[in-house]
Amino acid sequence: MGDRVHNDVMEKAKPQRRIGRLSAIGRVATRHGFGYLIDRRRGNDDTQLADRGRRLREMLDELGPTFVKFGQLLSTRPDVMPPDIIAELRSLQDDVAPIPFADVRRVIEEEMDLTLEQAFLTFDETPIAAASIGQVHRATLPTGDEVVVKVQRPDAPRQVESDLQLMRSAARVVRERVRALDFIDSEALVEEFGRSIRQELDYQHEARNAETFRRNFGDSTEVAVPKVIWRYSSARVLTLEFLEGTQFADLDPEMRSPEERRELAYRMTDAWMTMIFRHGFFHGDPHPANILLLDDGRIGLVDFGLAGRLTEEDMTRLTRLFIDAATENVDALPRRLAELGLRYPPEQEGELREALAELYYRYYGSTVSNIDPLEVIREGLDLIYSLNLRLPTRFVILDKAIATLGAVGVELYPDFNVFEVARPYARQLLAERFSPRRMSLRAQAEVRELGGIARDLPYQVRDVIEQTRQGRLEVQIRNPGVDDLTYHIDHAVNRIAVALIVLGGLVGSSIVGALSKDGPHVMGLHLISFIGFMLSGIFAVWLVWGIARSGRL
Secondary structure: OHHHHHHHHHHHHHHHHHHHHHHHHHHHHHHOOOHHHOOOOOOOOHHHOOOHHHHHHHHHHHHOHHHHHHHHHHOOOOOOOOHHHHHHHOOOOOOOOOOOHHHHHHHHHHHHOOOHHHHOOEEOOOOOEEOOOEEEEEEEOOOOOEEEEEEEOOOHHHHHHHHHHHHHHHHHHHHHHOHHHOOOOHHHHHHHHHHHHHHHHOHHHHHHHHHHHHHHOOOOOOEEOOOEOHHHOOOOEEEEEOOOEEEHHHOOHHHOOHHHHHHHHHHHHHHHHHHHHHHOEEEOOOOHHHEEEEOOOOEEEOOOOOEEEOOHHHHHHHHHHHHHHHOOOHHHHHHHHHHOOOEOOHHHHHHHHHHHHHHHHHHOOOOHHHOOHHHHHHHHHHHHHHOOOEOOHHHHHHHHHHHHHHHHHHHHOOOOOHHHHHHHHHHHHHHHHOOHHHHHHHHHHHHHHHHHHHHHHHHHHHHHHHHHHOOOOOOOOOOHHHHHHHHHHHHHHHHHHHHHHHHHHHHHHHHHHHHOOOOOEEOOEEHHHHHHHHHHHHHHHHHHHHHHHHOOO
């Protein structure tokens, strides 16, 4: 009985805590110059746009780890965020104070059904890294193997779900009150972030990614991926083989010769090009803290929560895009981009084609030595983003990975160019796609597909004829322009109806006032006539006010 009462009290307290948290978010937003998101009477004039990226970064940092991670997601979405904001959000760091070791012990023992002493010979109480969802400790297995153990914070799922609820509320406010952000689907962004962070909460997902990378690089003498210790891993605990080495973030370039730095930058990039072009499965966050230079000279990879996958069909479509660009078939580029998943309304195709042609001919005739490939790619992506078009998530991750890779390489070796490494892989990709064997296999696949269509066609025609005979055939036509037209016609008809009611009230009241001599009078008018004039006046004022508010007189 007591427990039930306690639970009821806790459930009733949740909305109050949520309201209190929303109020706190409002105060933080106002303090950082985003009060117009809360107050309808405030405008977001040009003075508030100045330094908005820094203020947004500081606001998210103050709101806590989940909001920091949301900012990190936004930094990978140049299709919805302006460049100045993205530049600031990329500096957000997911660093928090570690949780008490007693909590770490409790999570491990709950997940493994063993005491900490039974599971490990040694376990360092001080974490080597701590983030919003979990933290990492060094340990030694009973076999003597050294490992790293990633342990999830006990309150992480509850905190994440609570913050996601608040973000959904904030997204609705942004959608309703901030007209300058109409082109951003804020609620869809929050849902995308929710899916992403829930995946991070499942360490089994990261373990599967790590296992795939290790299998792909199984024969490599250049790249090392830690082994997953499945016996000591679960949804909240991830145990990996310990890689002895130095993070790229801790390397001192001044201690190495230019040749060594160049060789290191190009080896690192070669690992990612292998993932992208050969494996079709790539590490999505080549941050310098996630790349190690091992003691034996190999490149080590860690942190596998974010990964991108390119299918065989993606690679074929990319090849077609490359060929059309190489053969100056500019008119086909919008169609090739659409095949890759770029979404744009039909009426915007002409604008996209013109913008692509302008970008293409800007570099036409230039020698390779005079062109910065990274700049060309960035300009192409900026063009897509400037038109408020959206790329599929896998290509956004690829864009982020290449951009981060380029930045890390330049830090090591200022003359580094990521596309010098990518070019041979791209050439090999083209050669493989159009080899006789590949063309033959593709032809066979297309013949099978066409055969399937031909086999199903008679049955589909029969279904259409049967539905027509029974009167059940329906044809749906969707056109946003027609929907808008219907909306405006409804408004016009409603106003005409109100105007007719006003006119009828005025005429009827006038007739009653002229013909009725007996009965109560108000201000010289018959009572019924007076009431009719008042109601007509109220409706008339309401109609005029509605028209004036819409801005269409």
